[in-house]
Amino acid sequence: MSEPRPPIRLMFVDDESRILRSLALQFRRDYEVITQNDPQLALETLRNERIDILVSDQRMPGMNGAELLARARTLQPASVRILLTGYSDLDAAVQALNDGEIFRYLTKPWNPQEMAQTIAQAAEQSRLQRAAPPANDASASDAPTRNVGILLLDSDPVIEARVLELCALGGHHLYRASRLDEAVALLNREHVDILISDLRLGERALSPLLKSLAQARPQALTIVTTPYQDTQALLTLINQARIFRYVLKPVSVKLFERALHAAVTQSRHWQLQPHIAVPRTPEAPRDEQERATVNGLVGMLGRLRERFASRL
Amino acid sequence: MADVGELERLLKPVQALTPEVNVDEVARRFLLDEHRAFLSLPVADAAGQPLGLISRYRLQDIFMRRFGRELWGTQPVSEVMNPAPLVLRIDTPFEEAATQVTTRLSYPVTEDFILVDEAGRYRGIGTVPQLLKAMEDRLVQRNRALHRTLEDLKRSQAQLVQSEKMASLGQMVAGIAHELNTPLGYVGNNVELIRALSEPLFALNDALARLAACLTDPAGDEEAVARAFEAAEQARREADADTLADDLRQLLDDTGYGLEQISELVKGLKDFSRLDRAPSDDVDLNDCVRAALLIARNNLKNRVEVRQQLQALPPLRCAPSQINQVLLNLLNNAAQAMDGDGVILIKTWAEDARVLLSVEDNGKGMPPEVLERIFDPFFTTKPVGEGTGLGLSICYRIIRDHGGSIRVASRPGRGTRFLIALPLQRAAHTAEADSPVDAPSPREAEHV
Ligand SMILES: Nc1ncnc2c1ncn2[C@@H]1O[C@H](COP(=O)(O)OP(=O)(O)O)[C@@H](O)[C@H]1O
Ligand SMILES: [Mg+2]
Numbered sequence: 001m002s003e004p005r006p007p008i009r010l011m012f013v014d015d016e017s018r019i020l021r022s023l024a025l026q027f028r029r030d031y032e033v034i035t036q037n038d039p040q041l042a043l044e045t046l047r048n049e050r051i052d053i054l055v056s057d058q059r060m061p062g063m064n065g066a067e068l069l070a071r072a073r074t075l076q077p078a079s080v081r082i083l084l085t086g087y088s089d090l091d092a093a094v095q096a097l098n099d100g101e102i103f104r105y106l107t108k109p110w111n112p113q114e115m116a117q118t119i120a121q122a123a124e125q126s127r128l129q130r131a132a133p134p135a136n137d138a139s140a141s142d143a144p145t146r147n148v149g150i151l152l153l154d155s156d157p158v159i160e161a162r163v164l165e166l167c168a169l170g171g172h173h174l175y176r177a178s179r180l181d182e183a184v185a186l187l188n189r190e191h192v193d194i195l196i197s198d199l200r201l202g203e204r205a206l207s208p209l210l211k212s213l214a215q216a217r218p219q220a221l222t223i224v225t226t227p228y229q230d231t232q233a234l235l236t237l238i239n240q241a242r243i244f245r246y247v248l249k250p251v252s253v254k255l256f257e258r259a260l261h262a263a264v265t266q267s268r269h270w271q272l273q274p275h276i277a278v279p280r281t282p283e284a285p286r287d288e289q290e291r292a293t294v295n296g297l298v299g300m301l302g303r304l305r306e307r308f309a310s311r312l
Numbered sequence: 313m314a315d316v317g318e319l320e321r322l323l324k325p326v327q328a329l330t331p332e333v334n335v336d337e338v339a340r341r342f343l344l345d346e347h348r349a350f351l352s353l354p355v356a357d358a359a360g361q362p363l364g365l366i367s368r369y370r371l372q373d374i375f376m377r378r379f380g381r382e383l384w385g386t387q388p389v390s391e392v393m394n395p396a397p398l399v400l401r402i403d404t405p406f407e408e409a410a411t412q413v414t415t416r417l418s419y420p421v422t423e424d425f426i427l428v429d430e431a432g433r434y435r436g437i438g439t440v441p442q443l444l445k446a447m448e449d450r451l452v453q454r455n456r457a458l459h460r461t462l463e464d465l466k467r468s469q470a471q472l473v474q475s476e477k478m479a480s481l482g483q484m485v486a487g488i489a490h491e492l493n494t495p496l497g498y499v500g501n502n503v504e505l506i507r508a509l510s511e512p513l514f515a516l517n518d519a520l521a522r523l524a525a526c527l528t529d530p531a532g533d534e535e536a537v538a539r540a541f542e543a544a545e546q547a548r549r550e551a552d553a554d555t556l557a558d559d560l561r562q563l564l565d566d567t568g569y570g571l572e573q574i575s576e577l578v579k580g581l582k583d584f585s586r587l588d589r590a591p592s593d594d595v596d597l598n599d600c601v602r603a604a605l606l607i608a609r610n611n612l613k614n615r616v617e618v619r620q621q622l623q624a625l626p627p628l629r630c631a632p633s634q635i636n637q638v639l640l641n642l643l644n645n646a647a648q649a650m651d652g653d654g655v656i657l658i659k660t661w662a663e664d665a666r667v668l669l670s671v672e673d674n675g676k677g678m679p680p681e682v683l684e685r686i687f688d689p690f691f692t693t694k695p696v697g698e699g700t701g702l703g704l705s706i707c708y709r710i711i712r713d714h715g716g717s718i719r720v721a722s723r724p725g726r727g728t729r730f731l732i733a734l735p736l737q738r739a740a741h742t743a744e745a746d747s748p749v750d751a752p753s754p755r756e757a758e759h760v
Contacts, residue, residue, distance in 0.1 A: 018566040022498040025505050025559060086493025108497035112504040 007032045008123045009050055013042040013068060014057040014084070019108075023055070026112060027119060039063040046075045052126040053119065055106075058085035058092050066092045069100030078129045080122040082106060088231040097238055097246050098259065104283070105238045121281045148172040148267050149190055153183055153197040153206065154225050158251055163196060166260055180204045184300050187213065193267035195222045196260075198249075199233070207233070208290065210241035212297035214282040218242070219270050221263045225249055225256070239283040318406040322443060323427050324349075325436040328356035331363055331390035336381070338389050339371055350439065352423045355393050360433035362426045364393035369422040398425040402435055410447050413440060469689070476702040487607060488581045495570035495577075502567045509560055512551035519547035580606040594627035597635070597660055597667050597734070604639035605658075612647050612656070621659045628667050628734060634710045641703040642671040642730050648694065649675025649728060665736045666716075674727040683722050 010031040012023045020035035027033050034051070036042040039060050045051065054072050058065035069081045083096045086108035096102045103125060104118055150172050152163055167174040175190055177183040180201055186192065195213065199206050213220055221244040224237060229248065237243045244266070245259035285291045326347070329338065333355075341347060352367035366389050374380045374392060384392060398416050400409050413425060417440065424437045523540040526532045580603055601622060605612075612618060646656045650673065657672040678686070685691045687708045692701030711718045716734040 016494050016498070018498045018570060019494065021562060021566060022501040022505065025563065026501060086497065087490045108493040109500045110497060112501050115501075 005127070008052045008126060009034065010053045010055070010119065010123075011036065011042065011045065011051045012055045013037070013039055013060070013065070015060040016057070019057070023115075026116070031119070031123070039065075039068045042068060043071060043075075046072050046079075051076055051079050052130070053080045053082065053122045055082045055084050055119075058083060058089060058096075059087060064092060066095035066100055069096050069102055073100050078126070080126045080129065082118070082122060084108060084110070088235075090229050090231045090234065093231055093234050093238070094246050094248070097234070097243070098255075101244075102238065103280075105235045107235070118283070121283075125281060146191075146271055148194060148264055148271075149175065149192045150194045150196065151175045151177065151183065151186055151190075151192045153177055153195065153201050156198070156225065156249065156251065158253065159196065159225055159256060162253065162256055162260065166257075166264070170264065172264070178202065180206070180209065183209065184297070187217070187301055192217075192220055193271075194260075194263045195220055197222060197224060199224065199226045199228060207237060207241065208293045208297055210237065210243065211282065211285060211290075212294045212301055214240065214242040214280070215294070216298045216301035218280045218282075219267070221266055223247060223256075223259050223263055225251060236285075240285050242280045242282045318446070319400065319402050319404060319409055319427060319438065322438040322446060323402065323436045324438065326350065326354060328354040328360075328362070328434050329366070329389055331355055331357060332388050334386050334388055335371070335374065335392060336385040338366055339375070342368055342371065350424055350437065351421065352394075352397075352437070354397075354426050354434060354437050355389055356434040362397075362399055362428060362432075362434045363390065364395040365397035365423050365426065365437075366393040367422045369420075370394070394423065397423060400425055400427055400438070401432075402427050402429055406446070406450070410443065413443055472689075472700070472702055473706060476700050476706060485581070487609065488577055491577055491609065492574060495573040499567050499570035499574070502563045502570070506560065506563050506567075509556060509563070512547065513553075513556070516544070516547040516551045516553075519544040577606070591629060591631040593629050595630050595632045595635070597625050597628055597630075597669060598622045600632055600635045600639060601658055601660060601669070603632075604636050604643060607636075608640055608643040608647070612643065615653055616647050616650060617653070617655045619655060619657045621657070623659075623661045625660055625662050625667050626736060628736060630714050630734060631710075635714075638707045638710050638732070639671070641707050645703060646671060646673035646675060646728070648698075649673055649677070651676065666733045667736065669732045669734075670729055672727065672729040677724040677726050677728055678722040679724050683720065686720065687718075 008031045010027060011034040012020050013036045014020050014023075015037050017035075017037050020037060024033045024035050031053075034045060034049075036045060039056070039062055042054075042056070043063075046054070051072070054069065054076075056065040056068050056072075060068075065083050065085065069083060072079055072081055081096075081100050081102045082104045083093070083100070083102050084106045085092070088107075093105055096105065103122055106115070106118065148170070150163060150167065152160070152174060153176075154160070155178075163174065166172065173190070175186050175192065177186050178201065183201065195210075197206055197210065210222055210224070213222065222241060223245045224243050225247045227249040234246055237246070244263055247256050247259055285294055329341070338353065341353060347353065351369070352365045354365055355363045357363055370392060374384045377383075398412060400412065404412075421440050424439045427435045427438055429435050519540070523537075523544045526537045526540040529536075601620070605618060605620075643656065647654075655674050657670075659668075659670045659672075661668050682693060686704050688701075689705040690701040691705075692699035694701075708718055711732055711734070714734055716732060719731045719733075720728065721731075722728040
């Protein structure tokens, strides 16, 4: 039943060649490993060869990792991109997510087992993505699609105005909640494709909800809007909640509109190809207690998954 | 200010003379005990309007002339008095009163001054010595207040210096911590890999041991030996000893290198962080440059290219930790003055009895009005949270405490160059660790 799968091509980019040697040795048995210690050369490789998984360092002479990943996304949208860095740098993380749509944000030093697991997940993701053509405006423009459902968990007037305008123009459904239980109920009842959410709703922290949503409903796209400049928080949101965009408050209208537009395009694309349910595999929370909270919420969101599955 | 009422305290309610009183009578009154303290006596009319002052000095003057007493003794005082003495309203603020009195002061002091009420009516006189005494008291008081303020200022400046120090320390620790992550990353991974790669070697070793046991076992049969051979051969193939040896060697080399890097970073941290280390006699300024660069790397990396032209230098007496702080400040400022990529050039050289160091950047430079103020404490052009405005004022103080000089030249859009000169032999005064006194004034700073 299993036809031989083409080997996954994995490229590591880092200006420290000892990192590259170490990773190459670790992964050469299971993957076709390419290493580059110059981001320019890496870009050259991306232009000429298929790369399934790209793992890049952040700080390199000439070009930083976030920029390389963003350019890799344009050159090879189907590649799975990962940032591996020893520095906590919020701007880099935001750029890597918003422009590079990274799959994971990993930190040095890393745990070899966890790294192997992440690469395996990335390989799985890559196979699924290879099977699906990439999202773009053309594919989404005229085809008849269901209206996009948007859940807004944020009361910022600028954000609200943009979202209202978008819904009026595009005929999207807008849902709103001001409490966590309302939000969960809405997610269960309605068809939510895009979630626009601050990290707090009233007194409640929303990241557990975002993390459970990533597990229960991997296709929902989350745009996080927050005033907090916390790299660590962003890192866990990328890895465990698989958020789609991260927009810092006070929001720049242009950036926010771009994020919204990208989310709408992506969900239209997924609607058009319901047979390719790309699981955007999240990482499980590490903290016991948080894992319990998230699992509880996943249970509450469970019905949604069943409903959604039967519809496909 | 509690000025009102202050003159009240100086008030001597002396009975005023009427203008008709004759000079002899005035002389008699001067001799009265109650008037002993006064240099002069007031003259006022019936309505209480002050008319003048008559002083002992004036009387003396009259009586010492030939026939003075005979000629003037019976004349009314109004004929000889000073008709335009200093008259002050009792509610005049003390400062103002003091100014008026002292500007009119002549030596020897011959007169007192007249105090009147709001309506200008005579109330009494005040004496100059008493006023001077009151002024002195006030000065003492004010001095005490100034002293307290100075102490407060010193304390808060010390705290600020401390916070700037902590800021650079924190930045440095964060930088080094991150810097450590790269070697830690591959060292950790390599150890796991070495563990995994050595497994087949152990297996091979076991297989060989079993084979040897078979061969030396007198009771061993052919078949067992063949099986053992086969197993050993299998283990050897799995261990793939040729490439394995290369891989292991490479991994061990890299791991060793990584550990060296880690200890170098930790040593750098240790060297750098002894911020209060005493001055030492034989410091190579180039070592300071290298230590500061190691620390600053976190801020500079990738964006900024650092070029070093370090010439051999004679040993210098200085507090290395303080010099490091200066260098770190200059490097950070240079990096912050660059929008995109840029170059920092660090030079050291020796000249006469001095060691010189320059830090040059091709950042955005400074207009003259900024340049003029950069050594002022709290002067910053950076947004809150980014700049404290203390960096260069601290640099200035440290260099001055070392008996050296710091100069700056800058051109907007072109770049900036700081030049530090440190004397090899220094006057006996030593670099105190962070006495927060006397902030530099920009005029003291030399500009080139
Ligand atoms: N290399 C440089 N290039 C341009 N401007 C500089 C440079 N170094 C210092 N400055 C100017 O001097 C000011 C004071 O510097 P400093 O005392 O270190 O305080 P801070 O860096 O906290 O602002 C800076 O805000 C900046 O305007
Ligand atoms: Mg500074």
